[in-house]
Amino acid sequence: MSSFSLECSNMDDVIQLKTKVEKRLKLYGLRPTKARLRIGMMLLDHPKHLSAEQVYERLLEKGHSISKATVYNTLNAFAEKGLVNQVAVDPSRMYYDSTTNAHHHFFNIDTGQLFDIPSDDLSVENIPRLPENTKIQDLEIVIKIKNK
Numbered sequence: 001m002s003s004f005s006l007e008c009s010n011m012d013d014v015i016q017l018k019t020k021v022e023k024r025l026k027l028y029g030l031r032p033t034k035a036r037l038r039i040g041m042m043l044l045d046h047p048k049h050l051s052a053e054q055v056y057e058r059l060l061e062k063g064h065s066i067s068k069a070t071v072y073n074t075l076n077a078f079a080e081k082g083l084v085n086q087v088a089v090d091p092s093r094m095y096y097d098s099t100t101n102a103h104h105h106f107f108n109i110d111t112g113q114l115f116d117i118p119s120d121d122l123s124v125e126n127i128p129r130l131p132e133n134t135k136i137q138d139l140e141i142v143i144k145i146k147n148k
């Protein structure tokens with residue numbers, strides 16, 4: 001395959017992804033601004049977990065000029081509308097998870113990486129009695145790990 005056709009197929013992928021993200025944004029009631037499209041394309045092409053810092057750094061690496069405030073505002077808007085999940089594993093930073101159905105995580109405290117655990121792979125027994133007049137909204141477990 002020549003490099004030209006390779007580039008063309010990559011272009012097609014980019015356009016396809018952009019269309020997909022645009023649809024998702026509209027579906028979740030978000031106007032597809034330039035920043036939302038860019039950040040959406042980064043987060044939503046494959047399941048992934050990124051902090052606002054990581055999103056910001058990757059955009060700069062790709063040569064996009066964007067302010068940190070815009071990245072934070074965009075991610076907050078995504079989370080507010082349910083397009084991504086917020087995962088608070090590290091008190092110093094929030095992670096944004098493109099997988100929004102219920103699942104658990106391994107969090108490597110040495111590398112700061114989050115890995116998905118499918119909800120079927122982990123079962124919880126003996127849930128303590130809930131405080132009165134409450135019900136379980138969500139049960140998400142974070143298993144903290146470190147390198148040996």
Ligand SMILES: [Zn+2]
Pocket residue numbers: 049097099103104105115116
């Ligand atoms: Zn996850």
